[in-house]
Amino acid sequence: MSSDAMAIRNVEVGSLPLVETLHGWLTTVDHKRLGILYILSALLFLAIGGVEALIIRIQLMRSHNDFVSPEVFNRMFTMHGTTMIFFVAMPILFGFANYLVPLMIGARDMAFPRLNAFSFWLSFLGGLLLYFSFLGGSGLYGAGNAPDVGWWAYAPLGARAFSPGHSSDYWTFALLVSGFGSIGTAINIIATVLCMRCPGMKLSRMPLLVWLNLVMAGMVLIAITPLSAAQIMLVIDRYLGGHFFDTQAGGSAVLWMHFFWIFGHPEVYVLVIPAFAFLSEIIPVFSRKPIFGYPVMVAATVAIGLVSTSVWAHHMFTIGMNSYANSFFAITTMAVGVPTGIKIFNWIGTMWGGRIQFKVPMLFCIGFLFQFLIAGLTGIIQAAVPFDWQLSLSYFVVAHFHYVIVGGILFALFGAFYYWYPKMTGRMLSERLGKWHFWLFLIGFHLTFDVMHVPGLLGMPRRIYTYEPGRGWDTLNLIISIGAFIQAIAILVFVANLIISYFKGAKAGNDPWDAWTLEWSTSSPPPAYNFATVPVVASRRPLWDLKHPEDPDNQYE
Amino acid sequence: MRCTHKSIANVVVLTVALLLCSAASEAAHSPSTGLTNIFSPESTPAKSIFNLSMFVLAVTGIIFAVVFTLLVYSVVKFRGNPADAGREPAQVYGSTQIELAWTIIPILIVVVLFLATARVIHAVQDAPKPATAVEVTVIGHQFWWEYRYPRLGIVTANELHIPVSDPAHPTPTFLQLLSADTDHSFWIPQLAGKTDLIPNHPNRMWMDPQRTGLFLGQCAQYCGTQHAKMLLRVSVDTPEDFGAWVRAQQRPAIQDQKVAAGRRVFETTACINCHAVGGSAANGRFGPDLTHLMSRETIASGAAENTKENLRLWIQKPDAIKPGSLMPAMQLSDADLDALVNYLETLQ
Numbered sequence: 001m002s003s004d005a006m007a008i009r010n011v012e013v014g015s016l017p018l019v020e021t022l023h024g025w026l027t028t029v030d031h032k033r034l035g036i037l038y039i040l041s042a043l044l045f046l047a048i049g050g051v052e053a054l055i056i057r058i059q060l061m062r063s064h065n066d067f068v069s070p071e072v073f074n075r076m077f078t079m080h081g082t083t084m085i086f087f088v089a090m091p092i093l094f095g096f097a098n099y100l101v102p103l104m105i106g107a108r109d110m111a112f113p114r115l116n117a118f119s120f121w122l123s124f125l126g127g128l129l130l131y132f133s134f135l136g137g138s139g140l141y142g143a144g145n146a147p148d149v150g151w152w153a154y155a156p157l158g159a160r161a162f163s164p165g166h167s168s169d170y171w172t173f174a175l176l177v178s179g180f181g182s183i184g185t186a187i188n189i190i191a192t193v194l195c196m197r198c199p200g201m202k203l204s205r206m207p208l209l210v211w212l213n214l215v216m217a218g219m220v221l222i223a224i225t226p227l228s229a230a231q232i233m234l235v236i237d238r239y240l241g242g243h244f245f246d247t248q249a250g251g252s253a254v255l256w257m258h259f260f261w262i263f264g265h266p267e268v269y270v271l272v273i274p275a276f277a278f279l280s281e282i283i284p285v286f287s288r289k290p291i292f293g294y295p296v297m298v299a300a301t302v303a304i305g306l307v308s309t310s311v312w313a314h315h316m317f318t319i320g321m322n323s324y325a326n327s328f329f330a331i332t333t334m335a336v337g338v339p340t341g342i343k344i345f346n347w348i349g350t351m352w353g354g355r356i357q358f359k360v361p362m363l364f365c366i367g368f369l370f371q372f373l374i375a376g377l378t379g380i381i382q383a384a385v386p387f388d389w390q391l392s393l394s395y396f397v398v399a400h401f402h403y404v405i406v407g408g409i410l411f412a413l414f415g416a417f418y419y420w421y422p423k424m425t426g427r428m429l430s431e432r433l434g435k436w437h438f439w440l441f442l443i444g445f446h447l448t449f450d451v452m453h454v455p456g457l458l459g460m461p462r463r464i465y466t467y468e469p470g471r472g473w474d475t476l477n478l479i480i481s482i483g484a485f486i487q488a489i490a491i492l493v494f495v496a497n498l499i500i501s502y503f504k505g506a507k508a509g510n511d512p513w514d515a516w517t518l519e520w521s522t523s524s525p526p527p528a529y530n531f532a533t534v535p536v537v538a539s540r541r542p543l544w545d546l547k548h549p550e551d552p553d554n555q556y557e
Numbered sequence: 558m559r560c561t562h563k564s565i566a567n568v569v570v571l572t573v574a575l576l577l578c579s580a581a582s583e584a585a586h587s588p589s590t591g592l593t594n595i596f597s598p599e600s601t602p603a604k605s606i607f608n609l610s611m612f613v614l615a616v617t618g619i620i621f622a623v624v625f626t627l628l629v630y631s632v633v634k635f636r637g638n639p640a641d642a643g644r645e646p647a648q649v650y651g652s653t654q655i656e657l658a659w660t661i662i663p664i665l666i667v668v669v670l671f672l673a674t675a676r677v678i679h680a681v682q683d684a685p686k687p688a689t690a691v692e693v694t695v696i697g698h699q700f701w702w703e704y705r706y707p708r709l710g711i712v713t714a715n716e717l718h719i720p721v722s723d724p725a726h727p728t729p730t731f732l733q734l735l736s737a738d739t740d741h742s743f744w745i746p747q748l749a750g751k752t753d754l755i756p757n758h759p760n761r762m763w764m765d766p767q768r769t770g771l772f773l774g775q776c777a778q779y780c781g782t783q784h785a786k787m788l789l790r791v792s793v794d795t796p797e798d799f800g801a802w803v804r805a806q807q808r809p810a811i812q813d814q815k816v817a818a819g820r821r822v823f824e825t826t827a828c829i830n831c832h833a834v835g836g837s838a839a840n841g842r843f844g845p846d847l848t849h850l851m852s853r854e855t856i857a858s859g860a861a862e863n864t865k866e867n868l869r870l871w872i873q874k875p876d877a878i879k880p881g882s883l884m885p886a887m888q889l890s891d892a893d894l895d896a897l898v899n900y901l902e903t904l905q
Contacts, residue, residue, distance in 0.1 A: 070782050070881050150779045156756060157739050162781065247756035253740060254758055287635070293651035318742060318778075319753045320734075320760035323682045327675045334667045334674075338660065344624065345659040346651075348631050355637035355646050366632055373624050377617040384613045384670065386606045386677040389750020390595040393742055393777040459593025459746040461777040464785035471593055471773075548645075556650055 029113035030528055031098050034120050036424060038095025041124050042088045043495075048131070049083035052076045054488060057481040063469040073465035074148035079130070081151030082171065085267070086178050087127040089409060093274040094123075094185050096416055097213045099424065101189060103519035103526060104207045106198025106535040111191035119184035126178025133170035147171035150463060152264070153234075155245035155256035160238050169238070172231045179228045186220035189213055198518075200537040205557070207517045207540065208291055211298050212277035215305045216270055222309055223266035230259035254319060261312035269308040272404065273301060275412035276343060279365050282419050283347050285515045286362035287354030290541060290553070293346045300339035300346075307336045317388045326385045333383035340376055344369065359513075360434035364415035367442055371407030375400060378453070396456025402449050406487075414441070414494070421498070422512045426524040427505030433497040441490035447483025451476055516541035592773045595746040599772070600722075600764040601729075602681045602749040609677045616670060681750075684763060686731050691719060694733045697741030697754035697776070699883055700783035701845055701858040711806045712833070714845030715858045717791045720799040722765035728796075729765035742778035745791050751777045766793040775859075782881030788859030802852075809836030810848045811903055819900025822893045827885065834904065844884065850904040857882065868898050 016024070025033060055076050059067045068076070098116065102109055110116045130147075137145035147167040149157045158168050193214045197206070206214075234256075236242035243249040245256045284291045291297060314333040317326060347369060356362065378400040382388045391397060414437070421429045455473045467473055511520040520543055522531055539545055539553035598604040695717075696703040704713050719730040734743060736754040744751035748764040766772070776787035794802060823829065824838050831844035839847075850856075853863055860879045861867040870877055873894060875884040889897065 070785065074779075074782060074784075148782075154740050154779070157779075157781065162739055250757065252757060253755050288637070288645050290648055290650055292649065293656050296651065296656045318751050319755060320758065323678045326678050326682070327671075330674050330678070331667070331671045334671055338663045338667060341663045342656070342660055346656075348624075348627050349649075349651070349655065351631045351635055353646055353649060354635050355641050355644075356632065356635050357637045366628075369628055370625070373621065373628070377621055380617055380670070381610075381613055384609060384674045384677075386602075386674065386681055386750060387610045387613055389681075389752070390603075390606055390610070390746060393744075393751060457595055459595065459744070459774065461742075461744065461775060461784075463779040464775075466785050468788070551648075553648075556648075 027117075029109075029117045031102050031110045031113065031116060032424070032526065032528075032530075034116050035095045035097075035099030037120055038091045038098060038123070041120075041127065042092035042095060045083050045087040045091075045127055046491075049080050049088055050488060050491060052080040052083065054484060056080065057484040059465060060467075060477045061481045062478065063467050063471075063474050065466060068465070070465040071148060074150075074463070075146040077463055078147050078150050078171070082130060082147070082174070083127070084405070085151065085271075086175060087123070087130065089271045089405065090178075090182060091120075091123050092413060093216075093271060093409075094119075094182070096278070096413075096420070097189055097216070097274060098185070100420065100519060101192055101210055101213055102196065103423075103522070103530055104210050104517050105193065105196060105201050106518050106531060106537065107192065107196035108530050108534075110188050111196055112188050115184050116188050119181040119188065122181030122184065123178045126174045126176075126181065129170055129177060130174035133167050133174075137167035137170055138165050152257075152260050154260075155234075155251070155253040156247045158234055158238075158256075159246050159248070161248060169235075172234055176228055176231045179224045179231070182220050182224050183228075186217040186224075189217035190221075193217075198535050198537060204295075205537060205540050208280035208294065208297055209277040209517075212273050212280065212301050215301045216273045216277075219266050219270050219273070219305050219308070223263045223270055226259050227263035230256060230263070233259075254316075257316050257319060258313070261315045262309075263312075264315060265312040266305075266308050268401075268404065269304055271409050273304065275368070275409040276301065278412045278416040278419070279347060279368060281515075281517065282361045282365050282415050283350050285419075285513050286357045286359060286365075287351045288357070289350055289354040290516075290544075291346065292349030292352070293342075294540065296342060297346055300342045303339040304336060307332060307339070311336055314383060314388070315392075317385050318392050330383050330385045334380060337376060337380050337383075344373060344376075359418070360429070360431055360438060361415040361419035361513075363435070363438045364411045364418065367438070368408055368411040368415070371403055371411060371445075375403035375408055378403065391456060393461055394456035395460045395462055396453050398462050399449050399452035399456060402452070407445055407449060414438075417494075417498075419513065420519075421501070422505075422508030423519055423524045423526070425502055425505070426508050427501050428508050428512060429497050429501045429505060433493055433500070437490050437493045437497060440493060441487055444483045444486030444488075444490055447486060448480050449483070451479045451483070455480075511543070514547075516544040518542055521546075592771075593746045597747055599768055600748040600766045602762075602764055603747055605677050605681055606750055609673060612673055613670060616666065620666070686763070687727060687729065689726070689728050690763070691728060691730045692733070693717065693719070693730060694735060695743060695754065697734070697736040697738075697743075697780070698843075699738050699781050700776070700787040700879070702743075702787070702789065703737075703845065706803075709803055709807065711803065712846045713806060713849065714853075715788075715790065715855065716853045717789070718794055718799060718802050719764075719766065719791065720796050721769045721793050722767060724767065727765055729763050731761060731763045734760040734762065739780045740778045741776045741780045741787065743774075743789070744777040745772050745774035745789055747772050748774075748791065753778050766791075769793045769795055769798075783879055786858060786860040786879050786882075788855075790855065790859055805852060805905075806849055810834045811905055812836070813900075813903040816896070816900040816903050819896035819898070822889070822897045823900055826887065826889070828887070828897075831884075847901065847904055850901055852905060857884075865898060865902065868901060869894060872897065 028034060055068060059065050059073055133146045145167055147170065149163055149168050153168060156162055193210055233244040237244050237246050243251040245251045245253060247253050280291055280297060311329060311333045313321060313329040382391050382400065418429050418434055455476050458472050460467060460473050508524045510523055518535055521535060535542065539557055541553045545552040596607060598607040692708055694705040694707060702715050704717050720728050722728045734752055734754040736756045741754040742751045743754060748766055749762055752760050752762040770793055772791040772793060774789035776784055829839035829841050831841040833840045833842065833846045835848035855861060856863050856867060856871055857879045872887050874886055875882050
């Protein structure tokens, strides 16, 4: 497509009245616009969830602090967890999948564009429902507003006896509704990857990002359905006289735990596999080498997907399972470390012998590698069941999974933002602000989450709104809170960068990173139809073949 | 510029690693903050866990050192050079031998870690109960602990007394864990790992503390509004002290005619709906048994010292000590309150 044609089109879009532009975004079925909507809604909820985290951290700055009441504190950590998992992490990753998968396989849209729009709006509605609880949750005099049952809502806390009013109903329906959205998106990604690939794009030639999102979508189908089932059972308990989880009438609290974690653990991989996907695209480009061991990376991902469906009860080592069950979940959990380790080694193998360019996307990916190494090892530590009897439910666990989610997934996401923002907007993000963002966030992250392991070792349980002085937890918690504010400042720098660069960033051109996958062959941002002519590929790196006709990849694959 | 960034990165990461290690070791050696430290075990289950944890930390520490070194080396060694601009490095696609190596070695490590883990799981979880064991039934309530010694006929709350266990003549304590409402978790880091108290799902755990003294902990499973102040205190006594404590707890409540007025307040208000006093009309079961209230050092599950002022405050305005607790504000007149507190203070 010529640049003249692009210019004309841009003028036309720019001259639309505001109402029509908004109407266009609201009714869009374009995978790129929906991807951006997913990302923007996730950023909105990220800001809200971040403020909740800061409230938690202010309250915990010192022992016996009374910044918020216990009721408010409990709502804050419930909303923080629920928001960050269901309305930030999942939508933002779905957003990138939506945007990138069709472009990377040379397709003009997702397989089911209207299902795509429906799924997004369901997810967004779920988030609105969750937050509407602040207004509509009471439902009963004296009952709280927002849910305060924790993001696992362990039975019987979610029963009407312990959670009167409607606060946990909003939580239930928010998860149900957004869960259906997630299932829709997962089906769409699977169908798109299996049916919409351009000529020559065999499964064995798909970019790793596409492969990993395919595995992720399969895991969403496995993970979300039991969660939705459990939510429906909870509603039956609360309103239709059921007793699935109602322990006062012979129901089982343990049953809820199994339902929740058979969702909850695959969910961790649903979130981290797309993060792996970003690394698998960004590290090769900035090392100037193809990914090391492509078939092994695919196999390792599928292996993670399979094994991760049999590790869920490692969240339940303290509930009194017998020693055989504990041993089983210990070995499956340790085993999942093997394919994960293989991935880290392959990324190192990709950098090995390369010419690494320390652009901001790559900085975040290198941060990921160091942090995910530690997060993985603290995961292995907790798979040693007796050790976990001490660590589980303590701040050590909180530090561990924030290491995964923030140090891993969020770092990879920031890398993805800096890498694909030029494609989405046509403008580069500022490298200077990006480096400020990276270093500030890195320092804040390590202050908060490195230190957070220690109060756990010193016996501090999670989810307490205050703690006793003299346990050696005060100074540590103060440092943790200071780190949280440094992270918040870094996020402000990031948002400023997103906004300023949108208007004033350098023009990106089609291929600012000299990359190799198909999305860089079209204009930035791509036209509604993505590709003027459907591309034909002969290898995993079609743009490498174009740029190096003397030494194309397909000779070696 | 590029080099500075990398050296800063290295310094940051190294500091982080050092901080983690030093914090853990500092925690292990600091007596003032060690009361809930998992690395200063004082009982067999906690010691087994400690030994396993040192092994696991050593293995993962070595893995960390190796991979960390590889990462730093590749980031430093293979950094791009402006002189290379436009030239691509050798394109390497993979290596089956190397992939096999870094698959098989981790599998072997996993096998070793698993075997070490399974051994300790079995040793701790499947330990037989000796005939000399002390049995206690622990019942978790929102937001306090009920302790029942079925063989000794004792019911008490919030402060657990158990005998020290001499390794030559072990007298371990076996806890049966129940819940009256939501999930809770019993966690005294120096004595044992935590085990949850789940309604309709009885659990058990055991410990054999080998020195006397006070051990602290708190509820570890989120159980509702006042999860944070559901504190645990375990007093490990010499056999003689434990015997004396048992005999004292087995006596019915002291009946002192001087505080009959306060007793009347207690028995004619809502107090007796929830609280019991042995040998009196009060036999409520929702709240802690008060038969020997004054033998306890704290009230409100460890949230406040057991003093006259705190008792008054707790009865009149429990939210001042523990907002969200299920103890109602009793709204007594000053005279009734004084009488009531005087009565409670006789419950030795």
